[in-house]
Amino acid sequence: MPTMKRIEEFAKEKPDLTLVTPLEFDMPLADLSDVKTMMDSINIVPAPSAPVINPQVSNSATRTSLRVCWSLFSDDSVEYYELYYRPVLEDTPAVDSTKGPDVSNVKVKETHCSVGELLPNVQYEFWVTATNTTGISPASEKAVYVTVPSPPVIRQRECSSCPEAALIRWESGNTNPVDSYTVELIETGTDGQSGVTESIVAVPTCESLIQLESGRQYLIYVRAVNIGGPSDRSQAFTVSTTGTIFHLLQDTAHPCLSISEDGFSMFYGDEELPCVAVLGDLIPVRGRHYWEVELDEDTEYRIGVAYEDTQRNSYLGGTNTSWCMRHVLTPSRHKYEFLHSGWSPDIRITVNPVRIGLSLNYERGILSFFNVELEQHLYTFYCSFQRYVHPCFALDNPGALTVRTGVEAPGYVHLV
Numbered sequence: 001m002p003t004m005k006r007i008e009e010f011a012k013e014k015p016d017l018t019l020v021t022p023l024e025f026d027m028p029l030a031d032l033s034d035v036k037t038m039m040d041s042i043n044i045v046p047a048p049s050a051p052v053i054n055p056q057v058s059n060s061a062t063r064t065s066l067r068v069c070w071s072l073f074s075d076d077s078v079e080y081y082e083l084y085y086r087p088v089l090e091d092t093p094a095v096d097s098t099k100g101p102d103v104s105n106v107k108v109k110e111t112h113c114s115v116g117e118l119l120p121n122v123q124y125e126f127w128v129t130a131t132n133t134t135g136i137s138p139a140s141e142k143a144v145y146v147t148v149p150s151p152p153v154i155r156q157r158e159c160s161s162c163p164e165a166a167l168i169r170w171e172s173g174n175t176n177p178v179d180s181y182t183v184e185l186i187e188t189g190t191d192g193q194s195g196v197t198e199s200i201v202a203v204p205t206c207e208s209l210i211q212l213e214s215g216r217q218y219l220i221y222v223r224a225v226n227i228g229g230p231s232d233r234s235q236a237f238t239v240s241t242t243g244t245i246f247h248l249l250q251d252t253a254h255p256c257l258s259i260s261e262d263g264f265s266m267f268y269g270d271e272e273l274p275c276v277a278v279l280g281d282l283i284p285v286r287g288r289h290y291w292e293v294e295l296d297e298d299t300e301y302r303i304g305v306a307y308e309d310t311q312r313n314s315y316l317g318g319t320n321t322s323w324c325m326r327h328v329l330t331p332s333r334h335k336y337e338f339l340h341s342g343w344s345p346d347i348r349i350t351v352n353p354v355r356i357g358l359s360l361n362y363e364r365g366i367l368s369f370f371n372v373e374l375e376q377h378l379y380t381f382y383c384s385f386q387r388y389v390h391p392c393f394a395l396d397n398p399g400a401l402t403v404r405t406g407v408e409a410p411g412y413v414h415l416v
Helices: 001-014 033-043 094-099 411-415
Strands: 068-070 080-087 104-108 112-115 123-131 143-146 160-161 164-170 180-189 191-201 207-211 217-226 235-240 256-261 265-268 276-279 288-295 301-309 321-329 335-340 355-361 366-371 376-382 388-393 397-403
Touching: 001 276, 068 080, 068 143, 080 112, 094 123, 094 388, 112 376, 143 335, 164 217, 180 207, 191 207, 207 235, 207 276, 256 276, 301 397, 321 376, 321 388, 388 397
Parallel strands: none
Antiparallel strands: 068 112, 080 104, 080 123, 123 143, 160 164, 164 207, 180 191, 180 217, 217 235, 256 265, 265 397, 276 388, 288 355, 288 397, 301 321, 301 388, 321 335, 355 366, 366 376
């Protein structure tokens, strides 16, 4: 009953629902520094390791550019690479290496780069670094690359040819070694060039003996090749296979002789010296060869051929390694001799030849002389040529002599 009575009284009263506890709370500050340190340590990217620069590969260069490649042996994160390079100068003093050539650099995203504005046939030293947000890697090992060579220069005065072949000589002009050379042939005709008809590759030296077809004309080019690739073509050299072509060799001429600029004429002044001589280019091709000599009928001369090892202080025709036709003026007549080993048959020539044709046939072992104007056979040596020979020319008194090469052998020559 008391309880019921209290409930009734409570129900009659108006309740006060005001909250006496405040609703605003102070947020406590948590110390998260340890957590941040832990998270930062997880997100740190290590600096890259040193890249590995690749050796130069074939055909990766031009005269003025190089393509350089490198790689990473790890999964490092890289934002960019810096490629450094400088030319390798052999004459830089080792004691003063700090004053070497200036270093250039280029920034790239990929693991390769083409570097331009370089010099031909020059070695360049390359190295590379990798960079990310953390830092720069150590530099790679250095690698040497080389640009392609400069074009060779054909030594036209030292080239010779015949109806079946041509001997081409050139000079490199490059300071760094050249691995090999490539000779390109273009046969020319009435309708112009017909493209490269043949390429001779991997020629190891600065000369090449090329087999050709008779009665044709060719343009010949030479390229130098190194690991970077082939050079541009040399200037063209024209070869005609209608006849044998050679030049007089200035370095074999007697000091009293003057050789013309084109290499086909020789002149002897007023000095009275016996037998001043000069050699023509070696004829290193088997087969038949023909050339002519023009001179005055009052000139004393010796013309013929000789082995390369013939003694230079011997007379042409005076040994068993040389053969020649000799003209001597006597008080009574013009005397002609055909000398080998110092011996000549007794031959009389009634009409003095001023244009003499010489026919050399290695295979048949014959050397014949002709009076071109009369189409007259004068004499033939029959011998077995064991080695290749030089054409030889000598004057025994003041005068001049001109060699005509590249002419086709007349029909009467083949009858001998």
